[in-house]
Amino acid sequence: MSGTLIAEQLLNGLQFGLMLFLIAAGLTLVFGILDILNVAHGSLYMAGAYVAAQTMQVTGSFVAAVLVAAVVTGLVGLVLELVLVRKLVVRDHLAQVLGTFAVILIANDVVKMIWGPAPMMMNMPAGLSGPVQLSPDFLYPAYRLLIIAVGLAVALGLYLFVTRTRAGVLVRAGASNRQMATLMGVRVPLLFLGVFVLGAVLAALAGALLGPITAIQAGMGEQILILVLVCIVIGGIGSMRGAFVGALLVGFVDTAGRAFLPTLLKLFFSPAVASSVGPTLAAIAIYILMAVVLVFRPAGLFPARG
């Protein structure tokens, strides 16, 4: 197992973790402030990916694809908040899960109606399709480096937004005590709307960025949603810092598990056992991580509320 292989897997883990964070940030904000468990958040990610792929096909510009995806998905989020989420705020978690699950059912069929049941491909921006030489014997895909850079920039931007701006103060106030914030004169409906749309835009950004390296198809939202839920549960639902730590943890554990566990097990067990147990263990590693965290810290690593 060489150093470059480990470095490559670390970068892959970072890239995956940052994309999970983009989706998790919106989900955890929506949960922290609206107190809604929105399982349709994955559908916003899917919408972002489809719109980006379509725009890329029409215009050929990657920047345009990302921007259009963000705007269109933001509008979808706006409508979703006004029509449905607003009504679910006063209901229990069960009703929220089911109401937003209904959105998943609808969204999957709508994208199939528009784009057909076959997976859609999205081209990489032409200039970034090759590898970059990071050290004499270490090549890494340029596009994945771009994802890492954008992911880090957005994470930093979100941090500055939440800690340094007036809107960020309102967001934090709403998250820590909604009722108190209302009494202090925060316009809560507007805050809810803003947070939900921000979450949608972030999810769309992740969808657009991951578009060229995943198969864009109906159902992609549910797959990633489960991973994202694991991230925010590990971090503590409602906590931005928790979402960041949780997403990176899940990104690294999942990537490292798939890359190294089968090899690692061969050191201790027979090859037959290692090759059958390894992939299983790698697939369930993050769920074990989550269960262990919840046994010791039932409200996650960074509980958002006291």
Added chain:
Amino acid sequence: MTKHLSSTWLPLGCLLLLALFPLIAPVLDLGFYVSFVRRVLIYALAASSLNFILGYGGMVALGHAAFFGAGAYVVAILSAQGYSQAIVVWPLAMLVAGALALLIGAISLRTRGVYFIMITLAFAQMVFYLFISLRQYGGEDGINLSAPSTLPGLSLASDTQFYYLVLVIVALCLWLMHCMVNARFGRALQGIRENETRMQALGYPVLRIKLVAFVFAGALAGLAGALLANHNLFVSPSLMHWTASANLIIMVIVGGIGLRFGGVVGAAVMLLLEEFLRLYTDYWHLPLGVLLLVIVLFAPRGLAGMFFRRSV
């Protein structure tokens, strides 16, 4: 009084209709639907077992399909090994599903609210990936059963005989759950749903009661899984995908959460709708989603809530 009468006679009438159905169906040219109704009955059992913990215990478990699937896999795996006596295999399916529920419940029930939803989901996903990795039993593609389970004096290969067996088992299980709900245990469980702290203060072993209910429901879901394995003669990990768990919850909600026949009504309505919509369009999820939205927003007590009184 009339209300009370309807809640006794309506179910008995339905049972009678179901018992007569295989005899009437060929006359009405509905023979194909005997097998369909059997599938509805099996899902009714699975959904009712979820209703037991969800509706009466207030536990929003988003991983119930794991027990359902585990029961199905016990039948499939033992059948591949050459064991197919229903008297041995089906109780074993319940035992395995119950043991799995004991393990998952013992850890999950320590958490509250959304965390409980999430951790049951996480465990179900673990079980899901575990069975995907069982390559000798088909992995992701699933596994066929060469023949249904055997029972002395009955042939499960016969559509009608298997139908009656399922009907008897499901009716017995529903009756058992009904008895439990109205026994001391069920009263305590509903008390916990309403106010856990108060029940704790009254001296009830809250965690143990919830765990027993969770294991009981898991075992019944395992039995439903064993029946489904025989019904389909095919088992695959998709049985326990998280959307399958969500579908069971939807059945309970559509039928009526915490109502005696909520699970049955929900399973019947959802499977009928699916069957019906598939005839007309490939996009049958969309109307289903719209219906679910309407029910969540406008009929929180579900469809059974309109016909049956709350059997508390």
